[in-house]
Amino acid sequence: MPEKTVNIMIGGAAGQGLATVGQLLTKSLIRSGYHVVVRQDYMSRVRGGHNTYIIRASVDEIYAPREAMDFLVALNQETVDLHLNELGDGGLIICDEALDSKGRPGLSISFKDLAPKPIFQNVAALGLLASLLGLDRDVPAKLLTDTFTKKGEAIVKQNHEVLDAAYAWVAEQNAGIEPLAPVPAPVKRLMMGGNEAIALGAMAAGVKFCSFYPMTPATSVAQNLITHGRELGVVVEQVEDEIAAMNMAIGASYAGARSLVPTSGGGFALMTEGVSLAAVAETPLVCVVAMRPGPATGLPTRTEQADLNLVLYAGHGEYPRAIFAPGTVEEAFRLAHRAFDQAERYQSPVFVLSDQFLADSFRSVEPFDTRSLPAPASPLKEWAGEGPYERYAVTDSGVSPRVIPGFSETLVVGDSHEHTPDGHITEDIEMRIEQKQKRLRKGCGLWEDVVAPSYIGPESPDVLLVSWGSTKGAADEAAMDLRADGVQAASLHFSQVWPLKLDQFAAKFDAAKKIVVVEGNATGQFAALLKLAGAQYTGLVLKYDGRPFTPEYIVTALHKSGALEA
């Protein structure tokens, strides 16, 4: 019987083109109608080292990477040596005949014969895999046409020849590999990574300015704004340092441009004085923090969820903020859009926490209906209210009318000091209290606008898995696996991690026998926040080895900890 799911690891050195093979195959699978989850694992090097690109594809919806591989595509010997033990039962190794497959069953290929030049080996590998999986040859062929047409017809033709050779070779082998079960009615989906979705969500919200200093894994947010920004009128400036990035974004926002700052923990550490400035100057700002393991340089290309506290407490002084943590690529799009609305609505910094896993994880996503998105809040261009304009007018909501300068005779002041309602420096006690309370009152509005956590599973579970951010998929699937094993398991995912609104989830906590918080750090930062909000958990599953969660990891950890015993 054809398989409904496949898990493929492509491994090799940086510079060997494994990401190209991976992306072409991912897109071919998505165009063929499969659901896909990609996990990328790479080293902090330009060439060499050891990287993997792991594609899990399925006829059914899937949410997370899995551990046991069906295929290990080794572009070098190191991949065989390092990952052979990750092949599941019946797993096959696919590699060049020159490599030693250590007696494991698989396909030994003469890439030399399939590809006229080494540059075409990627396409040969794509053809082999697509053919083995049973993808219609026209799908990768059209993809190659789409990809290489701009390089000329000759190149397209050569690519097609290599693809055909690969398909023909597989047909001759009679390798006995079951193809993937076909998708009955393929639906049009997009292939998109987390950071791409954040950039697109920002563009849908009307982002106009982005300043950044390059840092993995945040750079791709800026890169996507650069790639598509000219068409959408986004100005992206690569600046001298992170401090400039944050302050520039604030300046642009003051002048009326919706502003985005993408960075990672190390860069964000430098930006925090500017976060504080955005807060007191009441300037809207969206900051994307793509987390990677720290402290300091840490594991520069790996993943972790350890910067929640940094973002939650970033900047000196006290002020309200909202922190979103998308769990999927779709959420990355929607929450980036929402972040701009909230930033403008509350005239304060709003954060989107991504991480390396989500940033680089391509998924199959339904096309977005961009026209149905609510228009984000907007500033005024002129003061038409009663009395003289006061930028920091004291209001019940704490939100003052925000006018942007240069469009009318209204004078607009922004100030980093404590200030009078009209924006000038003050040391007055009453004024200080009034302005501080006004700013804090914005927190009430943010509180009313919190995105509720999402819940999947039976109503009174024996175990409730609580996750936030990119851990969603693994936690959801772990709960599914447990249910398949007869355990009453549910999952609760927070895509907004601050503010926390207890009445949105207290009932779920009360109904569960055991509540296990699953997060990618060593100290249970979100669990501690839950406790602060008044929610009691019973256990933790933590991971801080720089690699993302898998459902298997969570289930194993639950068994080990005894959390599944009655």
Add this chain to the structure above:
Amino acid sequence: MVKIEDYGEFTTSWCPGCGNFGIMQAVRQALLAQDIAPHQFVYVSGIGQAAKAPHYLRSNMFNGLHGRALPVAQAVRLSNTNLPVLVSSGDGCSYGEGGNHFLAAVRRNVNMTLLAHNNQIYGLTKGQASPTTMTGQVTKTQPLGVAATPFNPVAVAVAMKCSFVARSFAGDTEHLAQMIELAMRHEGFALVDILQPCVSFNKINTYAWYKERCVNLPDDYDPTDWSVAMQTADKFGDEIPLGLIYKQDRPSYETHIPQLANGPLAQAATDFDALDRVLEKFV
């Protein structure tokens, strides 16, 4: 027509006799000469006594953080190229804390004017050495005298071929107003380094000290000659040349960004057709 009263009258927190008063008078004169009304420009600053200047002038203003005036100011200008942008910043702010931003701003060449109130001391924090304090000068925090070589902002700016570099003196308001006006009319990043006596904490570089040394550049001085400008910029001793020291006309950064041709960024609506076209690339 704009009147000088339009810029308002304010009580300041500056010491009596502070050089900042002369600078603010010159700023008013320069704005008036260009007929720029308070709502027609943005005045940006960082932290320090100089940085309070925008609070003492009716205008659009953004008073940000120490050393960070330039990133804010450049972004304001990039977001709305209809607005002239003026920055008031001290030597500690622009040459110390914000040194990297200063270098980057010179390179980037956004059309704006930096007025560096250079009093060669930290005034607001009561008298520590600044990047421009002279070697050997004794302060409470440098009791053995400053060991470091002073930063020469004018020489650095000329060395980097900053598109407009002038030096003036807070004690000569006419000259200063003229330099500010020239700087604001210049297309590109313009530095006006302003020698400014700190009457409370710098007992060396006083009005008398500067007056004794400051010499206006001769009428036939050619500010487009880089080698001459480097030699002129290097002079800071018995003779301190004042005036437009170096100038190089080149396109400002704004002209390099096609997205800005459509007017202020705040005015641009989201192009959903374009967005949908972009999304199709992900199929």
